[in-house]
Amino acid sequence: MSRSADTTTARRITLPYKPRYPQNEIHQALQTHRFCVLVTHRQMGKSVCAINHLIKSALQNSRQAPRYFYISPFLKQTKMIAWDYLKRFTAPLPGIKLTETELCAQMPNGAKIWLLGADNPDALRGTYADGVVLDEYAQIKPAVFEEIVRPMLLSRQGWAVFTGTPKGQNQFYELFLHAQKAAQTDPQCWWCGVYPADQTGVISAEELAEIRRHTPPHLFQQEYLCDFTADADDVLISLSWAVAASARQYGSAALAHAPRIIGVDPARFGSDRSVIFRRQGWQAFAPDIFSKTDQMTLAARVAEQIKNFRPDAVFIDSGCGGGVIDRLRQLGFGVTEVNFGATALKCGQYVNKRAEMWGEMAQWLQDGGAIPAEGALRADLCAVRYSFDSAGRMKLESKDELKARTGRSPDLADALALTFAYPVQKGANRQSCFAKTEYNVL
Numbered sequence: 001m002s003r004s005a006d007t008t009t010a011r012r013i014t015l016p017y018k019p020r021y022p023q024n025e026i027h028q029a030l031q032t033h034r035f036c037v038l039v040t041h042r043q044m045g046k047s048v049c050a051i052n053h054l055i056k057s058a059l060q061n062s063r064q065a066p067r068y069f070y071i072s073p074f075l076k077q078t079k080m081i082a083w084d085y086l087k088r089f090t091a092p093l094p095g096i097k098l099t100e101t102e103l104c105a106q107m108p109n110g111a112k113i114w115l116l117g118a119d120n121p122d123a124l125r126g127t128y129a130d131g132v133v134l135d136e137y138a139q140i141k142p143a144v145f146e147e148i149v150r151p152m153l154l155s156r157q158g159w160a161v162f163t164g165t166p167k168g169q170n171q172f173y174e175l176f177l178h179a180q181k182a183a184q185t186d187p188q189c190w191w192c193g194v195y196p197a198d199q200t201g202v203i204s205a206e207e208l209a210e211i212r213r214h215t216p217p218h219l220f221q222q223e224y225l226c227d228f229t230a231d232a233d234d235v236l237i238s239l240s241w242a243v244a245a246s247a248r249q250y251g252s253a254a255l256a257h258a259p260r261i262i263g264v265d266p267a268r269f270g271s272d273r274s275v276i277f278r279r280q281g282w283q284a285f286a287p288d289i290f291s292k293t294d295q296m297t298l299a300a301r302v303a304e305q306i307k308n309f310r311p312d313a314v315f316i317d318s319g320c321g322g323g324v325i326d327r328l329r330q331l332g333f334g335v336t337e338v339n340f341g342a343t344a345l346k347c348g349q350y351v352n353k354r355a356e357m358w359g360e361m362a363q364w365l366q367d368g369g370a371i372p373a374e375g376a377l378r379a380d381l382c383a384v385r386y387s388f389d390s391a392g393r394m395k396l397e398s399k400d401e402l403k404a405r406t407g408r409s410p411d412l413a414d415a416l417a418l419t420f421a422y423p424v425q426k427g428a429n430r431q432s433c434f435a436k437t438e439y440n441v442l
Helices: 023-032 046-060 075-090 142-152 171-185 205-213 217-223 239-246 295-309 322-330 353-367 375-381 399-406 411-418
Strands: 003-006 012-015 035-040 067-072 097-099 104-106 112-117 131-134 159-164 190-195 260-265 273-280 288-291 313-317 336-338 386-388 394-396
Touching: 012 046, 023 035, 023 046, 023 190, 035 046, 035 171, 046 067, 046 075, 046 112, 046 131, 046 159, 067 075, 067 142, 075 097, 075 104, 075 112, 131 142, 142 159, 159 171, 171 190, 171 399, 217 239, 239 353, 239 375, 260 295, 260 411, 273 295, 273 411, 288 295, 295 313, 295 322, 313 322, 313 411, 353 394, 353 411, 375 411
Parallel strands: 035 159, 035 190, 067 112, 067 131, 131 159, 260 313, 313 336
Antiparallel strands: 003 012, 097 104, 104 112, 260 273, 273 288, 386 394
């Protein structure tokens, strides 16, 4: 699809740019949000995407003397990469004026685009901006935006796009977390997009496999799977485990002798999701996710899953699911309430039941567990941090701490973790329409 713009000459100009996926999806988000954080793998084409967003914005701006800026960590880097793109994509514009000494392009309508390096931030002081792209933000000092760029946006209510590839847990990671939270509370203003190489299709599967073979694992996770935590030593479940698990698939024959289990995580707050997860042995199936669902409705959904899946055990978080548990028992279904703060079965290894369930789930993933290929599930699984108490037992950061840090609750992962609440024997209590109220554990 070509990108077009009407200029002051009333001619329709077609730019030599045909955005592919995910560039076309990204452009839609950039055009409708004021602050955007874009996390991409290497060679996805984010710089081309950003330059064309600047060009289109400049051409469509009818205000007096619009000003736009593209900033990368170093001026030399900016000139080597972005200047060639700017010249190429503005070449068809009649009356375009390019000044190489200033790395500036003046559009036919008088709008200007400057290319600058963050290594000389003072060159930006004292001006205004209608829009700014900060490329490779992980390598740009936070003060550049906070002290210089942000004030430039005030008078024109300008927008900002932050792009980059993860390089550990630095200011780009902090901005990413902030954007995730802001997008929950102010989705009209903030947007956060993550595009790893195994999802975009920009790099062929064969080429990506070759890159993986010749790249250190933590670098591959950072550069191509967009993993901010690749070097972190306090993340319980690594992205590589989650990615490998989402690529596995077990047939019915391999699962025939394994018990069937359902985990239910009712919503804690209004923005959280209620989730029903089904697992049989090494295979976890696609979850059912509900937003703003009352407990009676959720209980009906769980009852339906029990009738269809016929599980050997149903585990429900008692912290927020009291109404769901009571209703299901009233209907005759045998369900087990799980207190995340209760004592772990392996009390010498885990601080509480929540840590135990997550620890057992992590081991299951590492040993060969299979999960549905859902980005939201992988993000939940890789979000939780862990530590050890004075007795050497594993503990997790609290849900409230996690939500304050990331802006969301790991509802999908918690529901899957609930399927590891207790050992279950196949056929010990096969749930039916009217089942027993207890089950046998191993």
